[in-house]
Amino acid sequence: MPRTPALLLAALLAAPLAAKEAAPAAADPVLEKRVMALAEELRCLVCQNQTLAESNAPLAEDLRNQVRERMREGKSDREVVDFLVERYGDFVLYRPPLKATTVLLWFGPLLLLAAGFAVLLRRVQRRRGAVESGVSEANHKRAAELLAGDER
């Protein structure tokens, strides 16, 4: 008698396993979500303006399968990314890492912004200087008198 529930349980457990073989993509929605989330961060090397998640290129499909397989093996996102970078270089990452060769990429825009501000500041100062020098000494005096008179 105790054997029957065990068999039943085994059959129930085996059913989703068989399904997994048939449709690996849909079998595990949690895993699939993780695969797609990571694939969004990775570049397809065939159509370089697409992510691995959106590309239909055969290589993108293969690489998604590699990502899925590695995640199923229990590898972390970090390990999966390292696996791809080892083979395809930093180019697969949509967010490039910060290192000596990418410093300009990361801070170039900030540098340009700073340069823009510097130019703007200089212009404004120069203009203010021009306005100030446009007021003569006599006018300054008169203005001061008028203001003083106002206080009466």
Added chain:
Amino acid sequence: MTRFAIPVAVFVALVGLLYVGLGLDPREVPSPLIGKPAPHFELPQLHEATKTFSERDMVGNVWVLNVWASWCVSCREEHPVLLDLAASGAVPVYGLNYKDKREDGLAWLKGMGDPYKTSIFDFEGRVGIDYGVYGVPETYLIDKKGVIRYKRIGPLTPEIVKNTLLPLVKELERA
């Protein structure tokens, strides 16, 4: 006059930068594998499925690994260059038949000539992924210690063979 000096200089620099940028090929991604040991593989050969070939069989030799497929259009363009290279005897050429059907690959070699000492059969493209293949044809030059020294993405041309590949082969042979 000096008022325009800076904007003009910036403009010229920008034009220069964009001009150089236009000349670059965005498909040529620098491979992280250069200077690293060639990834290990052991795959069945295309002609004889029972025999395998591994990069370890080539230790002590300078050799070329060329990734090709019968469905690849640029491979057709590259093929005469490989035939010439193989005929010159300067360096042994091995093929990696990438994500192809066995009979298609064999028919291709029969029809167009076979430059390869042997071709290995990578139906699933696993070895291709280990080698960072993303645009067939690709060509690797591997030295005596099994280190990848050069990679070409896209078809080899007679100029590349003459000016880059062969001088490097000579240098590595001496090492």
